[in-house]
Amino acid sequence: MRKLTKAVSAVTALATVVSAGSIAVLAEGGEEKTLVTFWHSWSGSEADALQAVIDDYNGSQDEIFVEVLSSQTEDKMLTTIPSGVGPDLVYTADTTCSKWAQAGMLSEIDEYIAGTGMDVSNIYESEYKLGTYGGVQYGIPFTMDSYMLFYNADVLAELGVEPPTTLEEMAEISEKAVLTDADGDYTRLGYVPDYPWIDREEIPYLFGADFYDFENDEITCTTEAFANAITYKAGFYDNYDRDKVEKFKSGFGAYASSDNAFFQGKVIFAIEGEWFENFIDEFASDDLNWGSVSVPVTESQPELAGSGRLQGGMLSVTATSQNPEAAFDVIHYLTSDDAYVKFCASKGSLPTTYSALKSEALISEAPQLEKFVASVLEGKAKAFPAVPFSAEYSDYQGLAEEAVYSGEKTVEEALADLYDELQPLADEWKESR
Amino acid sequence: MSKKKLKRAGVYALLLLVAAFFFIPIVWMISTSLKGSDEVFLSPPRWIPKNILWSNYTAAFEAIPYLKYLLNTLQTTGLAVIGNIISAPMIGYAFGKLKWPGRDKVFLLVIATMMLPFSVTMIPLYSMSAKFGWINTYIPLVLPDFLGKSYFIFLMRQFYMNLPDELLEAARIDGAGEFWVYKKIALPLVKPAVVTVALFSAVWSWTDFMGPLIYLNRADKWTISLGLSQFTNTYGVDWSLLMAAAVIAIVPMVILFFCLQRYFIEGSMNSGIKG
Amino acid sequence: MKKSKYHMQRPQIRLAILFLIPWITGLILFSLYPIVSTIYYSFTEYNLMKPPVVTGLKNYMDIFQDKNFYQSVYNSLYFVVVGVTLELALSIFSAILLNAKVKGRGIFRTMFYLPSIVSPVANAIIWMWMLNPQYGLVNSFLKALGIPQPLWLSSAQWSKPAAILMALWAVGNTIIVYLAGIGDIPTEYYEAIELDGGGPIAKFRYITWPMLSNVTFFQLINGIIVGFATFTQSYMVAAIEPKGNGLLGGAKNSLLFYAVNIYNEGFRYLKFGYASALAVIMLLGMILITVILFVTSKKWVYYGGGGRDE
Incomplete structure (x- = not known):
């Protein structure tokens, strides 16, 4: 027994000594500067792209030092912010902002916006609004995803068809594209409505549906347009064997790898954002012949073309930051044209300021963004409404859709129930204002 | 035959x-x-x-500073083991063999402290640690081990309760002090249980993810299980790389277990003496 | 009478107080504060930053209207009742096997214990891969046998059995505790049964099972507590199959375990008051179960030291 204790103590002590030595070597200077800690959720090359501009910032002045922590989750931010030792600056999903603002997690930044002279009319309006809560600004949008339909050109040629311009065409082509093996299991599908993940908001927008009516504080999931969208998605599962689709989907490899289902030809359509071409360059084999067109809409509503979802990420200063002004200065730097264009070109993402969107440097360094920039500048795409119950909305809607797909409820029943679940949250919110 | x-x-x-x-x-x-x-x-x-x-392994090794994380994890794990093999036998003895009024009712409190899920205790514990300035240190990770973990206290208690009282009484009649009875009679008899405590606390500390994730905000303090989490990113999983990383992460524990399992055999031979 | 009994034991009380000092410190630091604050928050509307607003019993009233609450209670009860029963059966059986004096026992012990060294996160990942409906080992085995292959984690019907399988695989700790317990059983007891002509079943029934009842009692209570706190499986399934924008409940909420629901209400919907009320109900339910087990344990738990739980 004593031997065991001694052995463990010896190992621990040794590890402590060795490790302390290496920390001393690793320790870096910069104690004199104001420290801003910045937590975000990216990892890998996307985190590197951000670190590069942060390094520029740290080198550009000697007042503020930004320490970045990547791969951070929102639950960890929520745990640390209230205690006052959390991050100063966070990057979160755009739909998180109003909820966190309501909870008091974030700093009001109107004063800093005025102080730095940031031109907010230069920021893409519907994304900027997602950072507004109760008339006060809490976040500055930093990323903005817009979507196109990517298709496998070889398969379309093999089937002798042109890229679809309507959702009906896409469904037709998808049906022709299906391949099965001897057991009747799918080996290729056209379009899978819940792959990769963005469809929950995208498809309703393509049908002209809205999620929330701010005038009347009402959930709008029971409109005809919304029902049509869900019916369209459900139609997919009516035509295919749902269990087999699930089985097929479970064999899709990692999204950010060469095993991506689209790269492998397992699906021939994918609605993907502006980052996707970077992924194709990085992961797909050179044999992949692909193309992209704007996301199709229904035959009966061609005017809705380009009205898909904008999905973004927000930079916010936390409510307990010791150096909120310095933290905002970092936001200001990151969204200033030169730094912003450098970051967006390297990560392959869309900036949210008009000046950066229109900058020639962006397109010359990242030509693949051109089509996305053009589609965004058309101004039809919509961001999710800035309601503090966006997470509930998304979760409950997902369950309602599942009930439809499995045949438990009709579309109308499911959406009526969804309304009954969500409307009390809207009422509560209205009362609290 | x-x-x-x-x-x-x-x-x-x-x-x-x-x-x-x-x-x-x-x-x-x-x-x-x-x-x-x-x-x-x-x-x-x-x-x-x-x-x-084999390149999956080199890739996994290169993706995280494995040696650095290994040293860090040895520290947290070593401290946790020391803490638990001191605290659990003592506290377990107080609940399992010493006689004092209200003992078994108080013991329910030991069990009750295990019952709240981390999702509600995490935030109060974190804010407390922040007040004490413990963030980015190993204190909030290992201090609970020195103060006794309910699971190990319960485990030790069950083993002490199985010891015949007569053994301890005989020593007391001979005039032995209570601490001597604990140290020289009771403790040696529950050695297999203490080895068990050492093993479990080593494994839990080694694989603990939530604790290091919440309390350690600087990469130079990170542990192996946190490093492992770097292989699942926001876009899903690279199966082969992740499996390689998981294999690397468990090798030290496999060696530890293989060495320790001798003690269990020893433990079962001890029983002959006791019966 | 009673007074003099404790008077005799004054040295023991003194040592007990000394030994309990660390535990009491820990209780005050790490347990009392979270428990008391959780109980307080359960009567409030609270979102971490703003001061809690006392709302009386509102959270509790709301809980009984909440279908997610009932779904999560059902899921957790299923998981605990089926899972803990299987865990105890598998581990006691494994421990008996591992105690047999055969060659290579150390290697077998290591093999049985290996899964428990794997971190819970990696465990979930390995089993998601094993149970992958298309490329997984389990389904290819079932296919070879001509048995229908379930969709496991992708289906509402099979996701809980899959989660139980993950838990069963990491049952090594329970096996070790049983093994240590078996080590404490005097071999003469078995010899006595052999003399009476009893076989392995009689040995189990009259010696092993009653002599291990103190360990079983411990495993049972611990298994129930751990079972209700199950979280990792659901979390990993959601993390790796990124179809649900962070929804943790799995297919049709079939993996919405009680602790997962608490997490959702707290961290996803920022209703920490409501989440605290859910936690208090969980605490009360488990205290009730524990007390019932302690009371009934007098009938079936045997301690070599003659001690009884009261």
């Missing part, structure tokens, strides 16, 4: 059957860790990859 042989064969057959359940996934994990993605996605699956990719 042949009946005995038959019995032995039966034991082996059953051992192999159960071992298959526990061990096949491990073999599968190792097999996957050596595959390229062309062989990962194969149906029916292939056990031994045609093209063995």
Whole structure:
């Protein structure tokens, strides 16, 4: 027994000594500067792209030092912010902002916006609004995803068809594209409505549906347009064997790898954002012949073309930051044209300021963004409404859709129930204002 | 004689059957860790990859500063083990063998402290640690081990309760002090349980993810389980790389267990003396 | 009478107080504060930053209207009742096998214990891969046998059995505790049964099972507590199959375990008051179960030291 204790103590002590030595070597200077800690959720090359501009910032002045922590989750931010030792600056999903603002997690930044002279009319309006809560600004949008339909050109040629311009065409082509093996299991599908993940908001927008009516504080999931969208998605599962689709989907490899289902030809359509071409360059084999067109809409509503979802990420200063002004200065730097264009070109993402969107440097360094920039500048795409119950909305809607797909409820029943679940949250919110 | 042989064969057959359940996934994990993605996605699956990719291991080693994390993890794990093998036998003895009023009712409190899920205790604990300035240190990770973890207290108590009182009484009648009785009579008799505590606390500390995730905000303090989490990113999983990383992460614990399991055999031989 | 009994034991009380000092410190630091604050928050509307607003019993009233609450209670009860029963059966059986004096026992012990060294996160990942409906080992085995292959984690019907399988695989700790317990059983007891002509079943029934009842009692209570706190499986399934924008409940909420629901209400919907009320109900339920087990344990738990739980 004593031997065991001694052995463990010896190992621990040794590890402590060795490790302390290496920390001393690793320790870096910069104690004199104001420290801003910045937590975000990216990892890998996307985190590197951000670190590069942060390094520029740290080198550009000697007042503020930004320490970045990547791969951070929102639950960890929520745990640390209230205690006052959390991050100063966070990057979160755009739909998180109003909820966190309501909870008091974030700093009001109107004063800093005025102080730095940031031109907010230069920021893409519907994304900027997602950072507004109760008339006060809490976040500055930093990323903005817009979507196109990517298709496998070889398969379309093999089937002798042109890229679809309507959702009906896409469904037709998808049906022709299906391949099965001897057991009747799918080996290729056209379009899978819940792959990769963005469809929950995208498809309703393509049908002209809205999620929330701010005038009347009402959930709008029971409109005809919304029902049509869900019916369209459900139609997919009516035509295919749902269990087999699930089985097929479970064999899709990692999204950010060469095993991506689209790269492998397992699906021939994918609605993907502006980052996707970077992924194709990085992961797909050179044999992949692909193309992209704007996301199709229904035959009966061609005017809705380009009205898909904008999905973004927000930079916010936390409510307990010791150096909120310095933290905002970092936001200001990151969204200033030169730094912003450098970051967006390297990560392959869309900036949210008009000046950066229109900058020639962006397109010359990242030509693949051109089509996305053009589609965004058309101004039809919509961001999710800035309601503090966006997470509930998304979760409950997902369950309602599942009930439809499995045949438990009709579309109308499911959406009526969804309304009954969500409307009390809207009422509560209205009362609290 | 042949009946005995038959019995032995039966034991082996059953051992192999159960071992298959526990061990096949491990073999599968190792097999996957050596595959390229062309062989990962194969149906029916292939056990031994045609093209063995050791490079998955070099990639996993390069992706995180493994040695650094190993040293950090040795510290947290070592401290946790020391803490638990001091605290649990003492506190467990107080609940299992010492007689004092209200003991068994207080013991319910020991169990009750295990019952709140971390999702509600995490935030109060974190804010407390922040007030004490413990963030980015190993204190909030290992201090609970020195103050006694309910699971280990409960475990030790159960083993103490199984000891015959007469053994301790005899020593007391001979005039031995209470601490001497604990140290010289009771503690040696529950040695297998103490080894068990050491092992479990080593494994839990080694694999603990939530604690280091919340309390350690600087990468130079990170542990292996946090490093492992770097292989699942926001876009899903690279199966073979992740499996390689998982294999690397468990090797030190496998060695530890193989060394410690001797003590369990020792423990079972001790029983002869006791009965 | 009673007074003099404790008077005799004054040295023991003194040592007990000394030994309990660390535990009491820990209780005050790490347990009392979270428990008391959780109980307080359960009567409030609270979102971490703003001061809690006392709302009386509102959270509790709301809980009984909440279908997610009932779904999560059902899921957790299923998981605990089926899972803990299987865990205890598998581990006691494994421990008996591993105690047999055969060659290579150390290697078998290591093999049985290996899965428990794997971190819970990696465990979930390995089993998601094993149970992958298309490329997984389990389904290819079932296919070879001509048995229908379930969709496991992708289906509402099979996701809980899959989660139980993950838990069963890491049952090594329970096996070790049983093994240590078996080590404490005097071999003469078995010899006595052999003399009476009893076989392995009689040995189990009259010696092993009653002599291990103190360990079983411990495993049972611990298994129930751990079972209700199950979280990792659901979390990993959601993390790796990124179809649900962070929804943790799995297919049709079939993996919405009680602790997962608490997490959702707290961290996803920022209703920490409501989440605290859910936690208090969980605490009360488990205290009730524990007390019932302690009371009934007098009938079936045997302690070599003659001690009884009261």
